[in-house]
Amino acid sequence: MRLKISLSLLLLLSVAVLYGQDSRPVRPAKNKGTKPAIDWKEKLYYGGNVGFQMSNYGGYLDLSPNIGYKINNYVSGGVQFIYTNMWTRYGNLTYKYTFYGAGVFARVKTFDWLFLQAEYDLLDVPDNFSIVSRKRTLADVPLAGLGLRNQLGDNASYYLLFLYEFAPTPNSPYTYGPFASPLVYRVGFNINF
Numbered sequence: 001m002r003l004k005i006s007l008s009l010l011l012l013l014s015v016a017v018l019y020g021q022d023s024r025p026v027r028p029a030k031n032k033g034t035k036p037a038i039d040w041k042e043k044l045y046y047g048g049n050v051g052f053q054m055s056n057y058g059g060y061l062d063l064s065p066n067i068g069y070k071i072n073n074y075v076s077g078g079v080q081f082i083y084t085n086m087w088t089r090y091g092n093l094t095y096k097y098t099f100y101g102a103g104v105f106a107r108v109k110t111f112d113w114l115f116l117q118a119e120y121d122l123l124d125v126p127d128n129f130s131i132v133s134r135k136r137t138l139a140d141v142p143l144a145g146l147g148l149r150n151q152l153g154d155n156a157s158y159y160l161l162f163l164y165e166f167a168p169t170p171n172s173p174y175t176y177g178p179f180a181s182p183l184v185y186r187v188g189f190n191i192n193f
Contacts, residue, residue, distance in 0.1 A: 040069075042192075043069050043070045043071075044067065044068070044069055044070075044192065045067070045068045045069075045070065045076070045078075045190050045191060045192040045193040046065070046066065046067045046068070046190065046191055046192070047065070047066060047188060047189045047190035047191055047193070048063070048064050048065035048066050048080065048188055048189070049062060049063075049064040049066075049080075049161070049186040049187065049188040050062065050063060050064075050187060050188065050189070051063075051084075051186065051187060056089070057088060057089055058086065058087050058088035058089055058094075059086070059087055060084070060085075060086050061084070061085045061086075062082075062083070062084045062085075062186070063083045064080050064081060064082045064083065064084075064186070064188075065080065065081055066078055066079065066080035066081075066105070066188075066190075067079060067080075068105070068107070068190075068193065070193075073109070074108060074109050074110075075106070075107070075108055075109075076106070076107045076109075076193070077104065077105065077106045077107070078104070078105055078107075079102065079103070079104055079105075080102065080103050080104075080105060080119075080121075081100075081101075081102050082099075082100060082101050082102065082103060082121060082123060083098075083100045084098065084099050084100070084173070085097075085098045086098070097126060097173075097177070098126075099123045099124060099125040099126070099139075099173050099177075100123065100124055101121055101122050101123035101124050101138075102121070102122060103119050103120055103121030103122065103141075104119065104120055105117055105118065105119035105120075106118050106119070107147075109149075112149070112151075113148060113149050113150065114146060114147070114148060114149065115146065115147045115149060115159075116144075116145075116146050116147075117143075117144065117145060117146070117147055117161060117163065118142075118143070118144040119142075119143050119144070119163070120140065120141070120142050120143075121140070121141040121143065122138060122139075122140050122141075123138065123139045123140075123141060123173060124136055124137075124138060125137060125138070125139045125171050125173050125177065127171070128171075137171050138171070139169050139171035139172050139173060140169055141165060141168070141169070141172060141173075141174065142165065142166050142167055143163040143164065143165050143166070143184060144163065144164060144166060145161065145162045145163035145164050145184075146161075146162055147159045147160065147161040147162070148160045148161075149193075152189075155191050155192050156189065156190070156191050157189065157190055157193055158187070158188065158189045158190075159187070159188050159189070159190070160185070160186075160187055161184075161185070161186040161187075161188065162183070162184075162185060163183070163184040163185075163186070164182055164183060164184070165182040165183075165184065166182075168182060
């Protein structure tokens, strides 16, 4: 099942790259013999996810910066770094659960206010979700879903992202970990997306 998902994501990115080859804006050539230059800096966007919650029983902090590249006006891809820290209080004891890692993502902007996202993350998590052992392991996390986007100005926007974890692995921090759900919610912002 994991192979099918990985191949599907690879196919989506391949189609996006092939489709985007003809839609890149180019600068006019200065000389007749030179090729037109592509301004790749204008195709970059950056930002990330930010999450914070606190209560009498614990809290949650998520910082996930990302950088993406717009293949054309509709399709983009990028990388992200993920850091999540949770803490829970039971009486006088506080238990901490931290995971971190990186991932790749692909986005398809269907409307100005809606986009689809597929991503694959590789996370370093506590082994067997232990809060007392220092032993750690890797978890691969395939996610897909949709995002609602709103402009803040000319180049800035914020979004609410709803993702679902397909084919969770035994060490998944979402489906089998402290979250106990395959649904992942994120709030984020981007500049130039």
